[in-house]
Amino acid sequence: MNKLIQAILTQLKAGQDVEFVTVLDSNGPTPRGAGAHMLINASGYLCGTIGGGKIEESSKQVALEALQAHKSTIEQFKLVPSDLGMMCGGNSQVLFTFLDHQDGLTLQVFEALQQALTAHHAVWLQQVYEDESVTLGVAGTAVLGQKIETSYLTQKPHLLQEKGSATATFVEPISHASRVFIFGAGHLAQAIVPVLKRLDFYTQVYDDRVPLLTTERFPDADELHEFDLDASFELTDVDYVLLMTRSHELDYQLQAKLLQTPALFIGGIGSKHKHRVHRVRLLKAGFTEAEVDRVQMPVGLAIDAESPAEIAISIAAEMIQVRAGLD
Structure with a gap:
């Protein structure tokens, strides 16, 4: 995660927008579970992985299109031979978060995450998706952006999404304080x-x-x-x-x-x-x-x-x- 957050900060400070790709949920034998990440800029893939194979290739394309449109989006991937040509079954829900280099809060959020990782302090990132945009929040030694419910500050990711809803809230631990x-x-x-x-x-x-x-x-x-x-x-x-x-x-x-x-x-x-x-x-x-x-x-x-x-x-x-x- 350190490498990915450093890459995000490098891109934002260089005046480059990026798409932050996150697996929100999965069921069945999917390549990666909730909390897997990948980063895409205008030139294509930067770092991270959400499982490889065709799901990752398809996600790269979605991320590039979302980046060009300056938007966030959520996509569902069905991992069956007739869909993505993969032998494993199951479904993955993937969030594509547009990170705008001109947004000061976005820079502060990822700087806070990096500082917590460096200091080995517990910190959580929240992404709230609605209407093709994502609102960020941080909880831990630093508190930024949208408030995070304390019940979600656990060792595992949490996805809050009502069935059929177009909105979703995803909270995940970025840095653990365990030794x-x-x-x-x-x-x-x-x-x-x-x-x-x-x-x-x-x-x-x-x-x-x-x-x-x-x-x-x-x-x-x-x-x-x-x-x-x-x-x-x-x-x-x-x-x-x-x-x-x-x-x-x-x-x-x-x-x-x-x-x-x-x-x-x-x-x-x-x-x-x-x-x-x-x-x-x-x-x-x-x-x-x-x-x-x-x-x-x-x-x-x-x-x-x-x-x-x-x-x-x-x-x-x-x-x-x-x-x-x-x-």
Whole structure:
């Protein structure tokens, strides 16, 4: 999303109008779901994707026509062989938002989104479509444009549209405030940080071995911290924890400490035997069954992963699954 918003700002500041393409809704096995984006200018495609194939090619044409007419529009695409020549079925509803470089509010909106992404603050974008135009709104650390109902400020996109209505309101999170606390700066941490970075997870790596905490080893990490077990970790209910230290005892101590936080996800590497041992210790320490069940160990989807790269993929996949289940 960072790249797309930067492209929008570059175009607007250069005096160029653009069409901001957004998948509002989909059902069936469509290529991309709600919140997928693409950007089109007068020269054609700029960046982003709403799924590729003929649906994307058709959307590029619609976007160019809307751009030339200085208008916004909504189109329905039926993904069947007789329509777009695609083997997958289902329907997609796509919004084409005309962004006028002369509109000061539009520039302010996307500058606010970029600032929130850079600062890792939660922010939401609202697009309200009516009569071939879109009204924008932002909620989060900055509040701009049309007001957004607080009930829509969740981790998933919301589409509000009555059946048969020509108007539609779409609210989506652009930047999440969630963080991934990675304890241990070994080979697995090195493998998983770049994977999570490309999935828009914000990563913080902790270790007591300071020489390992370098930007050369972790060029994609958002933060690097020397570890101190006595320090307090202020986790929220949208944060993730990955325990992969070099010590089973340290992993246990961290589990006991972090179970006292509202962290959304706590995962640890290790065998099922290690998990059983830690579970017994945690129960004896006074934690309830429900509390201990919060720890996912061994973390990662069961894909027979062996190498650090493979394990990183399995862990990232489980985290995607957790994130997708929010709200």
